[in-house]
Amino acid sequence: MKVYFIGAGPGAKDLITVRGHQLIQEADVIFYADSLVNEQLLEDAKPSCEIFKTARMHLQEMIDMMVARVKEGKNVIRLHTGDPSVFGAIMEQISLLKREGIEVEIVPGVSSVFASAAALGAELTIPDLTQTVILTRAEGRTPVPQLEKLSELAKHHCTIALFLSATLTKKAVKELLNAGWDEQTPAAAVYKATWPDEKIVRTTIGQLDEEMKKHGIRKQAMILVGWALDEQIHEKDYRSKLYDPQFTHGFRKGVMR
Template identity: 45%
Template sequence: MDNFDHSKVYFVGAGPGDPELITLKGYNLLKQADIVIYAGSLINPELLNYCKSTAQCHDSAYMHLEQIITMMAEGVNAGKLVVRLQTGDLSLYGSIREQGEELEKLGIGFRSVAGVSSFLGAASELGVEYTVPEVSQSLIITRMAGRTPTPELESLESFAQHQTSMAIFLSVKGIGEVVDKLMTGGYPSDTPVSIVYKATWKDCQILKGTLADIAQKVTEAGIYKTALILVGRFLGEEYHYSKLYDAEFCHEYR
């Protein structure tokens, strides 16, 4: 018998793609769930292999919000364990607030289970750190305005003024415009850029270049979705050792 609350819906971050990069709690929820509503092709279908044979798995790509909420509510009201399997880490572009508000109208609560974001999976594919001593100590996570607008103060041009590490979601389709905005904002044309398509998936693809040539490489590779744009000198050769393991550094901070 599981110890999960069947009166609530569990929103679970599915991780970046590799089915082993789901959290243990997420795995246990999938293993015990009666109903799983997963986010279409953005979810690695191998994750559904963790579900029991009697579980009902539904692809939400073919459902609108009202249908999703109805299915969740019917499951909870029937005493079933309901899991909403979201992409990556649901705290980034997860769209759970609107679902939670609709559930609340029906008197149903929810719990969130953190996942591993694709920006972390992308860094692991490249073997890099976003924070490099004396090079970059900050990371900006953002997206280019599209059907979902961004606040004026959060434009790519504005963020580019900092010239720090940047992970840009949901924008590779407009890579040419992204490059123009980043250079207008202040990044030099020789700033390193990496495109990571489907980070940690078996068919992951990596493109490396600079702001001067990355748009052409993306076009030639035919990448137009499911990819992260990573920008900044953290991708370059400059590096300074951390003081963390310096012989004279107190071990209290390790």
Template identity: 50%
Template sequence: MVNKVYFIGAGPGDVDLITVKGRNILSGADVVIYAGSLVSKEHMNYCKNGVKTYNSASMTLKEVIEVIDKYYNEGKNVVRLHTGDPTIYGAIKEQMDELDKLHIPYEVVPGVSSFTAAAAAIKSEFTLPNVSQTVILTRMEGRTPVPENESLEKLASVGCSMALFLSVNMIDKVVERLRAGYGRNVPVAVIQKATWQDEKCVVGTLDDIAEKVKSENITKTAQILVGDFINCEYDRSLLYDENFTHMYRKGKNEDSGN
């Protein structure tokens, strides 16, 4: 390993959903700072003996940077282990900015995001022909606001597939905003702890999803997926259509040239 800091996506829950690259780097780390409230502690089983671990759930940005700075300057290999993919709601930009000030090199290793894990859990595809070719990743405003032009109503009015992070504890407000944006009843799925052993999946519509979520006592660590892609008729993809030609395949009725 090169002496630099690695921001690694640990995946959504299942420890085998970290990338091969991510696990290889993790296994050689001297120091691991991990998001203990979301990252499975099983990842630590793949670390070498004597590794120092820090749970960032109870740390401030300043404390995280101080730990990184200390061990980097001692020549140690430091891993910052984030849940899912670190580039989505990972708060890594502010960490990287601080490392830039300290002239500490770093690399970001992507991971499987919880929104794709959630879609896999309900065996769905976000981008269905003639249904939706766009996916919006967003969240409800809470203690942390969202830009005014990214209100849930405005985003929902597009009518495409959506994945909401960090919002299930406000499910009633979410439903109200989505209904105002979509203007109709649409399918909704809520997946708690996708790929964990205690994963829960609840599927319904805007009309009944709030009650279903409450009856299952889902209050955190969940994705809200919204859109017709969850339950709809759709066109087949042209990619595998026998009459569709592309650079790798001639259509069935097209002259083969032989």
């Protein structure tokens, strides 16, 4: 028997994977992060399925409950928002389950970073502009390793996605500016991407804090910064090699001029 850690996706019920949805339908027990997982996903669970909200549980309490049920031969799943591998706090659960001899399997999900990029109609990697996306958070009560301070990471001037940072925008902006970013650099905040009350704020890093405050965004938001978010990007001629007529690759021979 094993415990499945399933990415529930960013919110919209139809953004979970087919595999994740099937496992929900077969589950005897579901643990889910009630602050962020869409409860509509649970409508497809069996009527007999035991469902537990985890927001108020502590780690050991949750693990003891999972272990007891797996040992009773039940199908146990743990639903996490977005993709479980990013800020999912899954490894601490997996480690304790493994110590109890319980196997786990992770089912990926659509992370909020990609749901937010989609909401913005953005590509996060633009040829000749940036080829890197950094997924990180601003430092708050949770410390960030010295080499991963935003002021260090931002020196790359690539696209940066900030999770868990909606209350830390002032600090984040200061670090971006310290790293040499211009106040005019495009920035966006997406609140509850793919939920019915989704909000999108497009701005610059100089205005980010004020704009988020103005729109009442202080939680459940993805912040994306960098020139890939430029609203005028369509007017610029960034081109990939993939579709360059002169570029030869495994599936196409380039034409000579």
